[in-house]
Amino acid sequence: MHRLEIDLVSKTYRGGIRAVHEIALDLRPGIVGLLGPNGAGKSTLMRIVATVAKPTSGTVRWDGDDVVRAPQALRRVLGYLPQDAGVYPHLDAYEFLDYIAALKEIDARSARRQIGELLNALDLVPVAKRPLGTLSGGNRQRVAIAQALLGDPQLLVVDEPTVGLDPEQRVRFRDLLARFAQDRIVLLSTHVVSDIETTADRIVVIAAGRVIADGTPGAVIGAHLSLEAAYLAQVGAAA
Ligand SMILES: Nc1ncnc2c1ncn2[C@@H]1O[C@H](COP(=O)(O)OP(=O)(O)O)[C@@H](O)[C@H]1O
Ligand SMILES: [Mg+2]
Structure with missing residues (x-):
């Protein structure tokens, strides 16, 4: 523990x-x-x-x-969501999370599975293919939450x-x-x-x-x- x-x-x-x-x-x-x-x-x-x-x-x-x-x-x-978390405006949610997964050294298959689960759990599937810069603040915040949860942090x-x-x-x-x-x-x-x-x-x-x-x-x-x-x-x- x-x-x-x-x-x-x-x-x-x-x-x-x-x-x-x-x-x-x-x-x-x-x-x-x-x-x-x-x-x-x-x-x-x-x-x-x-x-x-x-x-x-x-x-x-x-x-x-x-x-x-x-x-x-x-x-x-560690998974960390800073108060002033930013996301990259030209990537969509899937691309952004895939990028973060690579930085966290999560292997590609596991990343795909986790991203799918997180997009679903955070109700982001309908907007997952739109550039983050075009999303509402609430949607962007949920993408930022997803990036913190990637990699199953302890x-x-x-x-x-x-x-x-x-x-x-x-x-x-x-x-x-x-x-x-x-x-x-x-x-x-x-x-x-x-x-x-x-x-x-x-x-x-x-x-x-x-x-x-x-x-x-x-x-x-x-x-x-x-x-x-x-x-x-x-x-x-x-x-
Ligand atoms: N980088 C910084 N430089 C100087 N003062 C800071 C800095 N960050 C926060 N503070 C000050 O430290 C105190 C605590 O801020 P903070 O930790 O952001 O509190 P909270 O997150 O609870 O609002 C505040 O008085 C704030 O103005
Ligand atoms: Mg604060």
């Missing part, structure tokens, strides 16, 4: 913004929802876990091995994956993830409680770079809602 340990990770950006402060999390297979308002530090933490940013201090271990020092072992089993890091999806697509995506997460670790960030309240095994709420709640959905959602209310009151007062 895989294990991801985030061990007292902090990140201070140039200019002194402390985006993440001493976050410690020990993750096992299942869906972990990372919930927090804009600016909480979710994307920063996910970039560090995905080995595309380095912590200022602290470390991350995958199955006991330090991935800050030696990222390759994790990269081989650790899936998805940063605000449901942005741009309509309610029906959100439900389909939730079901897909629930099936996928049976024996894999999924770390999903969102500021939308309903994305994770029914499917996450665990919810970690972060605010201002710190974990402020961590537990089952039932136990932590109250804390987040009061946080959101406080945030909205602040925004309202400022407007």
